[in-house]
Amino acid sequence: MSEQDDAPIELEPLPLDAWHRARGGRMVPFAGYHMPVQYEGVMAEHLWTRSSAGLFDVSHMGQLSLSGEGVAQALEALLPGDMAGLAPGRMRYSLLLGEDGGILDDLMATNRGEDYYVVVNGATKWDDIAHIHEHLPESVTLNHMDDKALLALQGPKAVDALARLVPGVESLVFMTAGAFTIDGVEAWISRSGYTGEDGFEISIPADAAERVAELLTAQPEVKPIGLGARDSLRLEAGLPLYGHDLDPATTPVMADLGFALSKRRREEGGFPGHARIMAERADGAPLKRVGLMVDGRQPVREGARVVDKAGREIGRVTSGGFSPTLGRNIAMAYLPPAQGDLYAEVRLEQRGKPFQATVTAMPFVPHRYVRKGV
Structure with missing residues (x-):
């Protein structure tokens, strides 16, 4: 084994790294990034999200854009979901499958009209990108949107807080999405999340992440929440986590999906x-x-x-x-x-x-x- 093999894995900072640290976020390695595991405590943050609204930084996730002739059919060659029948502004939970039907990743796919917006897990995104790219026809272009941040605002009061900043966003329902602006910042917002609560996921330019996070946490309903509570919330919601409850040896039927x-x-x-x-x-x-x-x-x-x-x-x-x-x-x-x-x-x-x-x-x-x- 070479000295290079012994070298520690270099961790990337999130666009909000300094913002998390300034608010007391305890940073831990996760999916190749420094990520906040908690601020004031997992239990308090969990209960706050269940009763009010929590802001999660999920910028480690892979945000992809697929476009070109035959893009829906190209996705259907990799996923078991109906992509061709997905109307613009609609999204679908789906699974990236190996040749034997084992789950390579779970993901969200949205028809944005001009492209399909796909969000994959942070720990698997590089493998996912390589796998998808390998199987795409030449007519379809894959773009890794690494200049974007992704925030999740979750909880029963998330809609109150976000609608104050983004009038009209309350018209979205679960698994629908659209283009909005937040204080002049262009945002792609979906009514979705992975906590079992009502909420939104907000894709924005990385260089605007701090500005948007400040606006959101200035709302009385919203506090920043770490990875620890995100895990306990999704567990209560019965939602599987890739790499733990899902893996290439597991099929959709085994996983109850x-x-x-x-x-x-x-x-x-x-x-x-x-x-x-x-x-x-x-x-x-x-x-x-x-x-x-x-x-x-x-x-x-x-x-x-x-x-x-x-x-x-x-x-x-x-x-x-x-x-x-x-x-x-x-x-x-x-x-x-x-x-x-x-x-x-x-x-x-x-x-x-x-x-x-x-x-x-x-x-x-x-x-x-x-x-x-x-």
Whole structure:
């Protein structure tokens, strides 16, 4: 191994790096960046977001633009979602699939009329970009929008705070998006997020990120929130995190993400792993993602074993922690269908210590998205 191999990975600063530090953000390495894990404490930040509005810096995510002749069809060759039927201003959760139907990443795709705007996970964005580029026809152009920042404003009062600055944004409903301005700054805003709460994601020029963050946190409903609360919020919402609950060995059926398989695409095929995925839909998958209510005061974490009565391992916990909203420990795990029935009791082991848990429906905390007609 060379000295170069031993060198520490160089971490990138976010556009708001100095802003986070000035507000007491405790910075940690995440997805190749320095990112704020908390400001005043994970529990307080979590509960504030559930009751008011939290501002998250998610600029580590990959923001991509795909345009050109046949772009929808090119995306459909990689994703199981109906991209051709996606109306302008509409967005869809989808999955980047490997040849065997395993999940390479989960993402959001939006038809912006002139292009498709795709947001991928920060930890996988370089692999995603390479994979997508390799499979695109020459008529389609992929642009990595690395001059953009991405902010997420989440919580029941997010709409009150943002509408004060962006009149008309309240007309958006869940999974719709449009072009707006914030104090003269051009912004692409979607009513979406990954906390289970109502909220918005705001794409802006990186050099305007501090100005927009200042405007948002000047609103009485809004506080900056770190990665720690983002993780506990998405866990309560039953939302999988790539690299933990999703990976290339996991299919959409195993992950309980069947809603991402659009009806037309299921029938027509043409996406990677179609035959395997349809077989799992018909016959069942060998494992399935389930929620667990965990007894006791100590949280179980990723990697804890799920064992049968004989002590044989039958699954693994992929995410786990304390739920501030419920006041108890929760987790997600992959189990064989026979052990994954609702209300089934299972035994967990973490560092040799046993825990009792009950299989439960997800989300653990109900989603509060604002949908059309509601």
